[in-house]
Amino acid sequence: MDARRVPRNVTDPKVRQVGFFAPVAPLDGSPSGPLRPTTPSPPVSGNSLSPVMIPLPRHLSSDNAPLSPLTGRRRRLLPPRGADKAAVKQNTHSASGLTPGVTDGGPPSEVQKEQAPVSSLPLKEKTTKAERRALQEAQRAAKASATADGSKKSVGASAVVTSANANPKKVAKAPPPQKKDSSSVAASEKRGGDRQTDKDRKKDVPHPRMQFDDEDRVEKAKKRSVVKQTEARYRVELFRHLPQYEHGTRLADLESKFFQLDPVHPAVYKVGLRFLTGDISGGNARCIAMLQAFQESIKDYSTRRDKTLIEKWDLPAKINGYVSFLIECRPLSISMGNAIRFLKTQIAELPLTMSESEAKASLLSDIDRFINEKIILADKVIVGHAVTKIRDGDVLLTYGSSSVVEMIFLCAHELGKQFRVVIVDSRPKFEGRMLLRRLVGKGVSCTYTHINAISYIMHEVTRVFLGASSVLSNGTVYSRVGTASVAMVAHQFHVPVLVCCEAYKFHKRVQLDSICFNELGDPDAIARVSGKEDINYLDDWTSSENLQLLNLTYDATPSDYTSMIITEYGMIPPTSVPVIVQEYGGEHLWI
Amino acid sequence: MATEIPQSHQNPDPQISLYYQTRAAHHAVVTSDWLAQAQAAVGHHPEDAVSDNSSLKSAGGEESGNGYSVVNEFNNWRKQPDLAEAVAAIRALASVIRSSQATTMMELEIELKKASDSLKSWDTTSISLTAGCDLFMRYVTRTSALEYEDFNSAKSRLLERAERFGEISYKARKIIAMLSQDFIFDGCTILVHGFSRVVLEVLRTAAQNRKLFRVFCTEGRPDRTGLRLSNELAKHDVPVKLLIDSAVAYSMDEVDIVFVGADGVVESGGIINMMGTYQIALVAKSMNKPVYVAAESYKFARLYPLDQKDMVPAIRPIDFGVPLPSKVEVETSARDYTPPQYLTFLFTDLGVLSPSVVSDELIQLYL
Numbered sequence: 001m002d003a004r005r006v007p008r009n010v011t012d013p014k015v016r017q018v019g020f021f022a023p024v025a026p027l028d029g030s031p032s033g034p035l036r037p038t039t040p041s042p043p044v045s046g047n048s049l050s051p052v053m054i055p056l057p058r059h060l061s062s063d064n065a066p067l068s069p070l071t072g073r074r075r076r077l078l079p080p081r082g083a084d085k086a087a088v089k090q091n092t093h094s095a096s097g098l099t100p101g102v103t104d105g106g107p108p109s110e111v112q113k114e115q116a117p118v119s120s121l122p123l124k125e126k127t128t129k130a131e132r133r134a135l136q137e138a139q140r141a142a143k144a145s146a147t148a149d150g151s152k153k154s155v156g157a158s159a160v161v162t163s164a165n166a167n168p169k170k171v172a173k174a175p176p177p178q179k180k181d182s183s184s185v186a187a188s189e190k191r192g193g194d195r196q197t198d199k200d201r202k203k204d205v206p207h208p209r210m211q212f213d214d215e216d217r218v219e220k221a222k223k224r225s226v227v228k229q230t231e232a233r234y235r236v237e238l239f240r241h242l243p244q245y246e247h248g249t250r251l252a253d254l255e256s257k258f259f260q261l262d263p264v265h266p267a268v269y270k271v272g273l274r275f276l277t278g279d280i281s282g283g284n285a286r287c288i289a290m291l292q293a294f295q296e297s298i299k300d301y302s303t304r305r306d307k308t309l310i311e312k313w314d315l316p317a318k319i320n321g322y323v324s325f326l327i328e329c330r331p332l333s334i335s336m337g338n339a340i341r342f343l344k345t346q347i348a349e350l351p352l353t354m355s356e357s358e359a360k361a362s363l364l365s366d367i368d369r370f371i372n373e374k375i376i377l378a379d380k381v382i383v384g385h386a387v388t389k390i391r392d393g394d395v396l397l398t399y400g401s402s403s404v405v406e407m408i409f410l411c412a413h414e415l416g417k418q419f420r421v422v423i424v425d426s427r428p429k430f431e432g433r434m435l436l437r438r439l440v441g442k443g444v445s446c447t448y449t450h451i452n453a454i455s456y457i458m459h460e461v462t463r464v465f466l467g468a469s470s471v472l473s474n475g476t477v478y479s480r481v482g483t484a485s486v487a488m489v490a491h492q493f494h495v496p497v498l499v500c501c502e503a504y505k506f507h508k509r510v511q512l513d514s515i516c517f518n519e520l521g522d523p524d525a526i527a528r529v530s531g532k533e534d535i536n537y538l539d540d541w542t543s544s545e546n547l548q549l550l551n552l553t554y555d556a557t558p559s560d561y562t563s564m565i566i567t568e569y570g571m572i573p574p575t576s577v578p579v580i581v582q583e584y585g586g587e588h589l590w591i
Numbered sequence: 592m593a594t595e596i597p598q599s600h601q602n603p604d605p606q607i608s609l610y611y612q613t614r615a616a617h618h619a620v621v622t623s624d625w626l627a628q629a630q631a632a633v634g635h636h637p638e639d640a641v642s643d644n645s646s647l648k649s650a651g652g653e654e655s656g657n658g659y660s661v662v663n664e665f666n667n668w669r670k671q672p673d674l675a676e677a678v679a680a681i682r683a684l685a686s687v688i689r690s691s692q693a694t695t696m697m698e699l700e701i702e703l704k705k706a707s708d709s710l711k712s713w714d715t716t717s718i719s720l721t722a723g724c725d726l727f728m729r730y731v732t733r734t735s736a737l738e739y740e741d742f743n744s745a746k747s748r749l750l751e752r753a754e755r756f757g758e759i760s761y762k763a764r765k766i767i768a769m770l771s772q773d774f775i776f777d778g779c780t781i782l783v784h785g786f787s788r789v790v791l792e793v794l795r796t797a798a799q800n801r802k803l804f805r806v807f808c809t810e811g812r813p814d815r816t817g818l819r820l821s822n823e824l825a826k827h828d829v830p831v832k833l834l835i836d837s838a839v840a841y842s843m844d845e846v847d848i849v850f851v852g853a854d855g856v857v858e859s860g861g862i863i864n865m866m867g868t869y870q871i872a873l874v875a876k877s878m879n880k881p882v883y884v885a886a887e888s889y890k891f892a893r894l895y896p897l898d899q900k901d902m903v904p905a906i907r908p909i910d911f912g913v914p915l916p917s918k919v920e921v922e923t924s925a926r927d928y929t930p931p932q933y934l935t936f937l938f939t940d941l942g943v944l945s946p947s948v949v950s951d952e953l954i955q956l957y958l
Contacts, residue, residue: 389897463897496897564859564895569954571895573859573931575947579954 236550238515243331245520245551267296268322272329281431283335283469283505284375284403290326290336291367294343297322298363303356313356316347331519334470334478335505342370342504374504378568379404382500385566386465387412389498394419394462397495399451399486400479401431402467404500406438409465413444420444422461426451426482428525428551451482454489464490468501473581474510475559475574477501481552484514487561496563499574503567506581514555523549661687661706662713673788677723677889678760680710684727685753688746696745700732716905718855718863722892723760729956730756756889763887763940764789768796771938774883775802779847782807782839782875785865786816787852789885791823793938794850798827805830807842809867813909816865836867840874849875853886856939857894858953860931860946862886863902866924872933881935888939891953896928 235244264272271293274280280289303313323340326332332340346366350359386408390396396419398405409421421444425432436448449457464486470478477483477499490497511517526549527538541547559574569580664686668679687706693699707724714720731752767789775781775797783790783806797804806824808817808831821831834842849871853862862868862884875882896902907925915921931946941952 389901498897563897570893570957571858572954573947573950576950576954579951583954 236548239518239520239550239552241516242518242520245522264322264325265293265297265300265318267293268325272326275326276329281429282401282403283333284379284502286333287335287339288371288375291339291343291371294319294322295364295367298360298367301360316344319344319347334507335502338504338507339370343367370504375502378502378504379407381568382502382566383407383411385571386498386500387415387417389463389571390417390419392418395422395460396420397422397424397458397461397464397486397490398435399424399432399464399466399483400426400429401435402465402500404502405465405467406435408500409439409444410442413442420446422447422449422457424449424451424454424457424482424486427529428521431480451485454486458489458493458495461490461493461495464495464497466497466499468499468505469554470505470507471499471501471565471574471577472507472509472511472556473578474512475562475565475577476511477557477559477562477565477574478511478554479557481514481555484555484557484561487557491561497561498564498566499562500566503569503580503584506567506577506585508578508581508585511556514552518555519553521551521553523551526551660690661709665710665713675719675760675788675887676714676717677719677887678757680720680723681727681753681757681760681889683710684724685750685757688731688750688753691746694742696742699746699749703728703731716903718892718894719890722855723889725893726889726891726956727753727756733956759940760887760889763889764792766940767885767887767938768792770943771883771885772797772800772802774848774936774938775804776847777803779804780807780845781805782809782842782846782849782871782880783820784809784816784849784851784868784871785811786814786820787885789887790850790852791820793885794824794829795827798824798829805832807832807834807846809833809839809871810835811865811867812836813907814865836870839871843874843878843880846875846880849880849882851882851884853884853890854926855892855894856884856886856890856937856949857892857896857928858950859895860934860937860949861896862929862934862937863894863896863926864929866907866927869899869927869929869933872929876933882933883936883938884934885938888941888952891949893953893957899928902926902928 268290271280271289274289275286280286297318298315301315301318303315319340323332326336343363343366346363350362354362382404390408390412394417396409398409398421412419421439423432423436423439423446425436425448427450432448436446439446447457466477466479466483466487468477468479468483472478477487479499487497509517523541527536527541529535538547538549541549562574564571565574565577567580569584572580661683664683665679668674668682669676671679684703684706687703688699691699691702693702707728711721711724731749771793775793781794781804783794794806806821806829808821808824810817810833811820817833821833824831851862851864851868851871853864855863857863864884872882894902905925906923908923909921934946937944937946937949944952
């Protein structure tokens, strides 16, 4: 981080720089951010990388880093167009040490978008606009030429792409730190071309919830679209650093390209689509589905033989491509990130002397073993530990739907323990309903309520069981949004909170709040209450300038509110998570 | 695989946890009727021990013979009042290794496991006994010596580790006493609850180092531990003041530090100790007085109670001296759980630890 810092010349007192920022070198012909009193410099380390993605190649990150300042702030992922507002919160992607893949894709898309949104955002200064537009035109021209040479696209391992609010794709980083070879360059180029038109098309489509397979509607929407303005509507200031939700618009494109997309294996493609639509959700389910898709692709993989007669083992590059594709569909969860890291380590450690079929077989068995040991068996052990904490007469509360917690309840029920369950649920996903259905089907007596009633019901609860998407090194539990509230209320009522989480979901990162790292969901999901049409007051929320909807997916529960964490290594206090990460984290490499 | 415990070794009075019987036997500060029971319990063992000592391991390491002898060994050790139960168990287990007739590593480990199980079942309510046995097993078997081809050298290595563990446990008290000297300053007032030999060692060492301090002892009903402790301290010319248990909050203003021992240290960093410890810790915390716990490291147990009722109960009937109507219930639990947020430091032979370190140590040991 320090290497990237360059002493800044001027600090505008109006502009508050918060968080890490990369110094910005003044670009030719355009006043640099810090020097310009009017524009708040957006020194966000141009990280278009989904914060969820665990960066693998550190060398890439270090390569990318110097890019940021050089390419200018303009290339920042989310140059706060609206961020002209004085208090610009520069959240950093790199806060967590993730690879700050520079989003060179950012600028071009921004360029296109900037024209319209600029006008809609009154705070933009005219001079600024003109200057920036000029600059961006120049950049776009440069990029267009660079694109022909080989695009980064998603192929780039960590860096890149997608998610970053924009629809990057066409990323022409001046210095291509991508060690990833050009095997998929051709394909990426083609995809780049497609993406170009896609982007334009997407911009024409304002409403992500539209019926994309209905051609008529799409056309109508295009005609009446105000487009760029609505794009900007979705953005909440505080969360500009996160990849904005755009998945609704992607579905149709991806569906139509099913048979064209060469670089992505069909199994991975299928899984990606299922992520996109929300068919598969939940840390374990997504991880297993992804790993199984990778297994399919490895089975079908064969080394390339170039004209040079050298066999090229480019499986790592292919895997990177798949991962990038999956990120496009939905940002990775931490469990998926750890699994990918494991897989890459296994690939990297294959002895060179192995034949291709042996290597493939070894990888397939490694993946099988990972799924079996780290997920399936771990769940069994966790259930074994957890049922000892359930006594007769207990009232157990859970939030949302966690696969492990469901297993615990079912196992305890089978053991004959007398208890009842309170399921707390929340909009917009209503994940608790499926859990409720399954538990009631097995004969467990359940109560169902919404999170509004949590303080009402907590007084009769004896234990709280929660699942987690991940547990971070300072004991913070990173889980479905709403978990923190449940844990805090439970703590206030002196009800013990037990978090059940497999150890492969632990991560070295530390997070202090739910803002610097999160996943944004579909804002329209919260605007709409299904089944009650009469109270849909927010139907036209996009037209209101003052209104932005925020749909967070995760939140962070401080370690004080957790009584114990149940892992397959036993029941541990939240303070011991770093020890587990340190002692057993390396096991990923030696399985 | 469970070894049959001979009748004489079983708890003669299941109403009272053996653990407390032992301590009562050692301390001899008991009510008359309880004393009689305790003496009966203790009285059984020496006779059987003597006769059984001769019938030590039979050829081939017969299970029942070994189990039998382990408990005998254990009882031999246990007779010394100053020796902690767990240390006695560890020494007994070490002797199992020494006297084992096994010829393979697996056999030896199985023998050890059986012996350890029989010891643990001798008193299921004693946390330090269970924890000590478990830790011993982990410590001893967690060595690369098991890779050795030669069984005898492997066995001797195991024995070495076992004896070392025994030594460490035995010396734990001295180490703890040394470590805690820095925390006792001249003119301080120490509040002590329960009769812990470790805490006694700490105070004794401080007195020998010519530190000026005074001690408040809680009475410690129903075991009257306070009386015993005040006797011991008076022998060392330490000014002692006896409080009834209810007077703790009243006197907490004058107290500088609170010192307690522990029956067991649980994974969350909390302690299980004599009934009343939690109360005192709560009062101390609310008045910002530090609470120090002196506990040997073999007391670290893999338990994780969520609340007071989440433990194996240890019953200790109370004699009020007057007959009670039968409808009246009495809370007879002998110990409580103090959560880690009320404790300041743990003095152990591993060093001065904060409560959250306990789990770290356990994880690394159970790796």
